[in-house]
Amino acid sequence: MLEFELLATDGRARRGRLTLKHGIVETPMFMPVGTYGTVKGVLPRSLEEMGAQIILGNTFHLWLRPGLEVLRQFGGLHRFERWTRPILTDSGGFQVWSLGEMRRISEEGVRFASPVDGDKLFLTPEISMQIQTVLDSDIVMQFDECTPYHTKGHVTTEAEACSSMQLSLRWAARCKVEFDRLANPNALFGIVQGGMYELLREASIAALVDMDLPGYAVGGVSVGEPKEDMLRIVAHTPHRLPEDKPRYLMGVGTPEDLVEGVAQGVDLFDCVLPTRNARNAHLFTRFGDIKLRNARYRNDALPIDETCRCYTCSNGFSRAYLQHLERCSEMLAPMLASIHNLHYYLNLMREIREALECGRFAGWRTQFESDRVRGV
């Protein structure tokens, strides 16, 4: 169950509408990350109010806790976490990859020790599909190997990246077979790999497009590479994907990265940055970022951003108050900061969608960039 409608284009940038089992997603859209079945520190009602149309869940984490037995009993992740709008789940590939020395990758899948209790676990393309079918997420990601920027102390070579990309392709094929066998009614997305090598990215796209999946993601960026490499791959890859299918840039990034991603034809984004930075007192605003711990905010009676309409800013919680909460390790600090940062990201995408609708994305972007360096 997935429909994608292209409403407008502006250069490579696209304004689209994605219809999923649990609702509609206007694109370009940012997806808040809800690893363990909760976007950290934010009530679901706050997410709804700030216009979140789709959130993420992490297959790997939810498999470990609460586990499949509980999730199956609840009929999936939606009813467990009380979120009625669409959910995308990653495949667990990125998380097992992040375990580093703790995991062993073979053709069959990945063996690793549970970081929760040390249990020996085995994750394969088939098991990832089985878990995501229990989760009943609207968008299911293929199980892939995330090609790292560094391999054994050197920059991953083209041969290494190629072999890794081809493993992801074979896993994609196995995912599709298992997804169909399970009669999963949702949408399976393939993931383009290929490291920092344009030709490998093109080869990955060609093979994935042959599988005729309902959507595609660009993976293996934001994995430790220099910014210019990330931008080179983002400039090269998304617009080569089928025009009539949604494109998702995984794990990216800063507000500026999102704007560049849209310019390169990306429809969907996710990143932990707004929530993680909120927990570290780092706030995003139209006029640049605020490090709340800075002594200059000690007496500052202004809200984070006077032009912002989030709960935190529109109710007048001041920078001084937020700094005070942060100094006292009060939970309300990350709560109010997470609401603001997520609202900032979602509002950024709303502005982008409006600009795309009237074909004035380039002009909007010029203003965005000059505002962002203006200073708070």
Place this chain on the structure above:
Amino acid sequence: MLEFELLATDGRARRGRLTLKHGIVETPMFMPVGTYGTVKGVLPRSLEEMGAQIILGNTFHLWLRPGLEVLRQFGGLHRFERWTRPILTDSGGFQVWSLGEMRRISEEGVRFASPVDGDKLFLTPEISMQIQTVLDSDIVMQFDECTPYHTKGHVTTEAEACSSMQLSLRWAARCKVEFDRLANPNALFGIVQGGMYELLREASIAALVDMDLPGYAVGGVSVGEPKEDMLRIVAHTPHRLPEDKPRYLMGVGTPEDLVEGVAQGVDLFDCVLPTRNARNAHLFTRFGDIKLRNARYRNDALPIDETCRCYTCSNGFSRAYLQHLERCSEMLAPMLASIHNLHYYLNLMREIREALECGRFAGWRTQFESDRVRGV
């Protein structure tokens, strides 16, 4: 600025209405504790929605952080923490008392080292009044010495309790002089001390009533004494206070303690129990308490309490989900639990007020007590 209207009585129990500068408080009322200018883990909007009419702030903590300079600039605690309804602030007496070995009490006041940065500080009745005047709280508490249940390893003797109570009385007189000198437009409450000795409690009441303060609190309970001593003092003290003034039982307690307090003529309560227990996965319900970590809740799809109308219960967040959040140390666990527990306490007081209005408090109490032991 304080008016108190007695709307109904039922035995010693009273249904009243307190009018303060920032609004009306229907009594009996429970006051959530907001030590550092935030009720831990709860958005102000959630407090408003659950019917909190007055919250607490802690003079001692707010004096240390953010400090008077910031609070003065904001024109008081209300504008700093963005709470428009009434606020009661304690005097700091209980907190310096809690420092134990770290403080030295003299006639003049209390010397102690700041638990935040080790600075040597001196708190006196006058300074407490000056701080609370800057805070602009609707109800200002006198600076007192909280008589402990144990002194130097033995149960505090009557002579020790008497001397401590008399110090609190002298401090009350100094508070009143300073409060008037500062032309503080709010209401100063006296605090009855006297330890576990009925005659001392009566002497304390007599002296405080002579000062003609607008309200009185019962302090020095819930300080480590056996439950039967606490109940004995609560049965002896509140109803001896002037009928036409509000009575506040400080730092008490469990739902059952609150019901008993009301029966003995108390109008106002505060306690950290609902929020602190929420952070320890201990939930209060009509049918008894829930320790959420218990394995029996692992698959439990029921809300905390099906009869509860709080955000957490009415949105169907299940015991299984809350246990999962708790196991994963997700902030949403204490957030949802704090909303539920505070709603439970505030709703308990709402039920009590309704029972008092129709003179059926005794019948309501019988049902309350049988419900509470029924089991979840």
